[in-house]
Amino acid sequence: DTAVSQTPKYLVTQMGNDKSIKCEQNLGHDTMYWYKQDSKKFLKIMFSYNNKELIINETVPNRFSPKSPDKAHLNLHINSLELGDSAVYFCASSQTHTYEQYFGPGTRLTVT
Amino acid sequence: GESVGLHLPTLSVQEGDNSIINCAYSNSASDYFIWYKQESGKGPQFIIDIRSNMDKRQGQRVTVLLNKTVKHLSLQIAATQPGDSAVYFCAETFQGAQKLVFGQGTRLTINP
Numbered sequence: 001d002t003a004v005s006q007t008p009k010y011l012v013t014q015m016g017n018d019k020s021i022k023c024e025q026n027l028g029h030d031t032m033y034w035y036k037q038d039s040k041k042f043l044k045i046m047f048s049y050n051n052k053e054l055i056i057n058e059t060v061p062n063r064f065s066p067k068s069p070d071k072a073h074l075n076l077h078i079n080s081l082e083l084g085d086s087a088v089y090f091c092a093s094s095q096t097h098t099y100e101q102y103f104g105p106g107t108r109l110t111v112t
Numbered sequence: 113g114e115s116v117g118l119h120l121p122t123l124s125v126q127e128g129d130n131s132i133i134n135c136a137y138s139n140s141a142s143d144y145f146i147w148y149k150q151e152s153g154k155g156p157q158f159i160i161d162i163r164s165n166m167d168k169r170q171g172q173r174v175t176v177l178l179n180k181t182v183k184h185l186s187l188q189i190a191a192t193q194p195g196d197s198a199v200y201f202c203a204e205t206f207q208g209a210q211k212l213v214f215g216q217g218t219r220l221t222i223n224p
Contacts, residue, residue, distance in 0.1 A: 004155070031210070041199055043156070043214040056211050090155050099144050099205055101212065103155030 003027050004104035006091050012110045013081055020077045021107045023091030031055075032074035033092040033101065034066060043090070049074055050096060078109075086111045124221045131192050133218045135185040135202035142204040146212065147176060147187045150199045159187070159200075189220075197222045 004025045013019050025032065033056075034046040048056035049068040063079045074091060088108050092101040125131045137145070143164040148156035162169045162176045162185075169176050175188040185202050199219050203212040 033211075041150075041217045043201060043217070045211050045213075048210060050210070058211075092155075099146060099161065099212065100158050103157070105153075105155050 004091055004093055004102050006089075006104040006107050008107060009105065010108050010110075012112065014112055015081055015083060017081050018077070018079045019081060019109070020075055021089055021091075021109070023074045023076070023104055025072055025091075025093040025102070025104075027093055027102060029093040029095050029102070030071050031094050031096055032068065032071070033094075034074065034076050035090040035092060035103075037088040037090060037106070039087070047074075047076075081109075081111045083111050085109060121216065122219045122221070124223055125192055127194060127222050127224055128191055131189045131196070131220060133187045133189075133200050133202075133220065135187075135215050137183050137185060137202070137204050137215075139204060139206065139213070140180075140183065141206045142213075143207055144205050145176070145178060145185050146203045146205075147174075147185075148201045148203060148214075150201065150217070152198075156201060192220075192222050194222050194224070196220060 007022045031050045033048045035043050037043045045058050046060045047066045051071050052068045065077045068074045088106045090106045091104040094101040146161040147159040149159050150156045160171045160174050160176050162178050167178050173190045177186045199217045201217045202215045205212050
């Protein structure tokens with residue numbers, strides 16, 4: 001019944017590793033997003049996909065690569081993890097031409 | 113540039129009192145504003161929105177006021193309850209942008 005789900009909820013890894021976060025929505029939305037929330041709770045958009053096509057890429061290092069296999073899924077792969085990547089990553093979805101976004105529960109990434 | 117800020121990072125109110133959370137925005141082209149509530153360990157949740165052609169909108173126990181002259185947005189919560197304790201974010205967007213710009217957030221604490 002969960003509208004927007006993410007896995008894993010927690011991810012602890014070492015610098016230099018590569019990791020992926022997965023997101024799925026069952027709302028029938030056609031636009032999905034990735035946000036990063038830092039330790040001060042600042043929430044900033046990273047990427048947005050509409051019907052599997054990238055429409056927003058907000059000056060994110062190319063170590064971050066989103067992939068949308070279909071419009072219900074948006075995954076985030078991060079290469080060569082750095083300490084500064086530690087944050088909570090939120091996936092969200094919305095219907096095209098609407099502004100109300102539904103957020104997932106977040107993935108807390110800790111890089112040591 | 114695009115930025116949304118909040119006047120107060122923390123706010124404490126007594127249970128049953130009304131609370132007002134303020135937000136300043138800088139993009140005069142923004143035409144849509146949303147308030148989100150984020151409880152501890154969860155993703156942001158939509159509360160209420162307002163279009164730039166309105167100056168007030170009411171929901172259940174919440175009212176959003178928009179003053180475009182001074183680029184100010186506020187969220188009023190009536191008769192606060194313990195469940196209102198959360199971080200509240202304002203967000204703005206403008207037509208065609210397909211993205212939300214979030215403010216820093218205000219932590220609201222309800223005292224018994």
